[in-house]
Amino acid sequence: MSNTSSPVKAKNFSAPRADEPLPKKAVSPPRTAAGLLLTDSSLCPVSFNAEAIEILSYPAKLASPTNAQVLLAAEIRSKLVSQQVPSESHFVNEFRSGRRRYFCRAFFVDSGAEDPSHPSIAILLERGPSGLVAMSQVSRQFNLTQREREVLEYTLQGLNSKAIANRMNISRNTVRAFLRMIMVKTGVSSRSAMVGKIMMTQPQ
Structure with missing residues (x-):
């Protein structure tokens, strides 16, 4: 491949007038944390x-x-x-x-x-949505069984009931039963409130 390049025609630029707004500075897109x-x-x-x-x-x-x-x-x-x-x-x-x-x-x-x-x-x-979740501490605090802990971990990862059921090789109804029991133990009435309750127990 040749290193020579075609000449580029120079563009004419003029200074902005006093009544012209200054061009906006380009803003870089925010960096992703991923x-x-x-x-x-x-x-x-x-x-x-x-x-x-x-x-x-x-x-x-x-x-x-x-x-x-x-x-x-x-x-x-x-x-x-x-x-x-x-x-x-x-x-x-x-x-x-x-x-x-x-x-x-x-x-x-x-x-x-x-x-x-x-x-x-x-x-x-x-x-992870909560940084480092101390699952052992959470399990002790709310007296969770091993299977309840597994369901909670997958829930914190953002998985829905169907995905959790596939991961654990159980039915969706069983997953829902585990979720209801975790809600009872954590004293909340919804899945989102359960996640929020777990987040609040984590050290900052």
């Missing part, structure tokens, strides 16, 4: 945003993008790949970075690409 990574089939990062670096490298401070790429490759395997399943295609549902809890969602994209370095997996890292 981390996003694109990896190849070997889980080597191809592209990533600043939030992904911050989440996975905490508390380290990285000096260069090269260092970030090397570190992220290691952190993906140590934090995001499930150690209980001997396959690189199984990711954890959640993990912790410092005192914060994050949810991990992996999506397979363009799996038919022949180039092994082609982006094939998109990984989204989202902070």
